Amino acid sequence: MADDLVGWIVLSLTILRKGAFALEPSFDVPVINITVVVGKTAILPCSVEFLGEHKVVWTDEFSTLLTFDINRIIDDDRIxxxxxxxxxxxxxxxxxxxxxxxxxxxQINTHPIKTKPVELNVLVPPQILNENDDGSRREILSKEGETVNVICNVSGIPPPSVKWYRRPLEDTLGSKKERIVSELDRPKDRQREPCIYTVHDEPGIGMEGEILVIHNVSRYCDGIYQCVASNDVPPAVEMETAVFVEFQPEVNLINKRISQEKGKETILLCEITAFPQALSYWMYHGQEVVSSERFKVDIYPEGKAHTITLSLRITNISEIDFGEYECFASNKLGRDRESMVLNELRKMKVNKQTTPAVVPPTTRSRQIVGLVATYRPTHARDEGESYKGLVKDFQQVENGCQSLNEKRTITAITLFFALLLTSYQFLNQGGLPTIELVLQGFKMSSIRSSVHPKDLNQPWGTILKPEYGLGHQKMTDYEIDQTVDRLYKIPATKERVYERPGKKMTEEEIAEMLQRLTKAPVEKIPDSDRRVTKSTYNEMGVVSSYAWKGYN
Structure with missing residues (x-):
């Protein structure tokens, strides 16, 4: 039994060693694409499970063997x-x-061969191809009316887009740079473009393209045109092209007429706009004015492009210097001139004598009675008439004095009787004089007037020199405010409400009125047959009239 177990173990080890139950190698990383910017390092992943004794090989899309196992096969040390x-x-x-x-x-050298492709994408930042080698801006010279093509050739992966900007020639810092857009894309708060631009002959898609076309170029189209190329791969690149437009001169005089006194100094200014600037000078009596002891000609640039100021300084002006001066400018495209006149300035003699004025009274509730006596010969009136006139005049004084205070009343009556007694002293000279009394009221103001007397207690009738001269009266702040408010306020207009007088007409009255108005007119008798011979209106000058006879 023990021998059988040992045999099974030996057999299993033999099978494992022979690879009967060995696992096949496989890729554990899915297929992916790699994107890298040119000049950087790219790593193409490839992970293999259960490789065993198999080998890994890298090839390109043309089946060129790059590596075998860990060894590089291709002759490129970058790989x-x-x-x-x-x-x-x-x-x-x-x-x-x-x-x-x-x-x-x-690839894995299995049977069959296992492969895993990896796509390598290379991004290239934008690059301008027609840029100057030293990086300086390009220049284009044209004349008014021509068509100008501003070119900006670019390359990159992906293909970059080109946007155009423009700024004035004198703007070196780029603070006034504006993007060139089509008329459809122009913001509402932005002025119209002074020139007509197109890209690829399509003006409505926006100003993006490698060639910017300026149609019918004018002096207002010159400037620095900047193209900016970008494709989301930093950095973006740009190139500047200066467009110069030649045009004939334009002369503009700041003043067409100037005056100065003899012996003084003056400066004549002339503004000249032209490109190119060639010849500019002042002329007097058909001769060019050159710098001398009394004349000095200067030229200095203005803040605007292609504009200069030509000045002529004249010192110690004499009689021969007055007259017409011409500012002349010319270049290869044309010429222009403008003239101005230098007149003599004469001082006006001012009469320093002013008419004296009476110290104005003050506006308090006081009245002054002025008494004026005139004498007439005795044959003009009899004694009875003179006596009646004297009594009447006395009553006028008495009535006028009732509104005065007691002090003024006594003063007026005393003055009256003094004049009366004086007049009777002339009885022995042939008659009784007639005295005419004139009451004159003067409103007197407590506010100081334009005369400004030093002492308000001066006697009435003191003659002072007015501060503002004749015809002037200084207004107070209150009077000024009232005058401004009155002149500034617009009077409200009243709407007229029309109401038909009388009651509303009935239908019968309307029908009767229409019938009367539409009835054929009766032939009227001429005025010669209706002449009124006897009438109460003859005294008024009425001889023949429809109105007085009742026909109308």
Whole structure:
């Protein structure tokens, strides 16, 4: 019995050694694709279970033998086997190139052969092909009206997209850079493009493409055009192209007329926009003005592109310097000129004498009675009429004095009788004078006026020099506010509500009115047959009228 057990053990060991019950090798990692950026290291995985005495081989899509077991067969030191674990047979490729992309196959020499494919994808960042070798920007020179093609050839995997931007020539920092978009994609708060752009002859799909076409180019289309290429593989690349547009000069004068006194100094300014800038100068009486002791010509650039300012400084101006000056500019495309006039400025003689004014009164509830006496000869009136006029005048003074305080009343009456007694002294000279009394009321203000007397207690009638001259009265802050409010406020318009007078017409009245209005008119008798010979209206100038006869 013991001999049989030993025999079974020996037989089992023999079978196991011969591989009768050995497991077949297999791949434990599913099929995957590997993506790597050019220049990096790629690892293609391949893990095998129960390899036993079998061997692992790597080949490419053209069946080129790369490795056998752990040995490299191909003559490329960038390729090798990476085995972090015993079951791993990974293919490693250093410094991946574009030509390395494709399918790689991991094989086991079983019968039949077992294989596992791995796809290697290589990404390439965008690259501009027509860029200058030194990295400087390209330049394009054109004339107004021509068509300009701005080219930006790019390559990369996947194919990159190209977007266009534009900024002014004077913007060196790129702070005013704007993306060029089609009219359909233009934001509402952005102005229209000064130029017409197309890409691939399709202006409505957005400004993305390798060739930007500028149609009918003008001076407003010049600038620095920047193309930016990207394909989600960093870094993005860009290239700048400067577009210069030639055009004839334009002369613009800041002032068309200027005045200055003799012996003084003045500066004439002229703004010239042109490309290229060629010839610019000032002319006077058909001759070019050159720099001298009294004349100095300067040129300095402006902040705008292709714009300069031509200045002419004239010192110690004399009589011969007044007249018309011309600013002239020209280049190979044309010329332009503008003229301005330098006039003599004469000082006006100012009359410093001002009419004196009376110290204005104040607005308190006080009235002053002014008495004016005039004398007429005795033959104008008799004594009775003079006496009646004298009594009447006295009553006017008495009535006017009733509204005054006691002090002013006594003063006015005293003044009246003084004048009365004075007039009777002329009786021996041939007659009784007639006295006319004139009451004059003056409203007096407690607010100081524009005269500003130093002492408010000065006698009435003091003559002072006005501060603001004749015709001016300084307004107070309150008066200014009231005037502004009155002028600023728009008066509200009142809506007129129309109401038909009388009661509503009945249907019978409406029918009767229609019949009367639609009835054929009776032939009217001419006015010559209706002339009114006797009438109460003749005094009013009415001779013949339908209205007075009742026909209308």
């Amino acid at each position: 090798g086997i990476d085995r972090p674990y015993n079951k791993d047979w990974n293919l490693i490729i250093h410094d991946v190139r574009v030509k390395d992309r494709g399918r790689y196959i991991c």
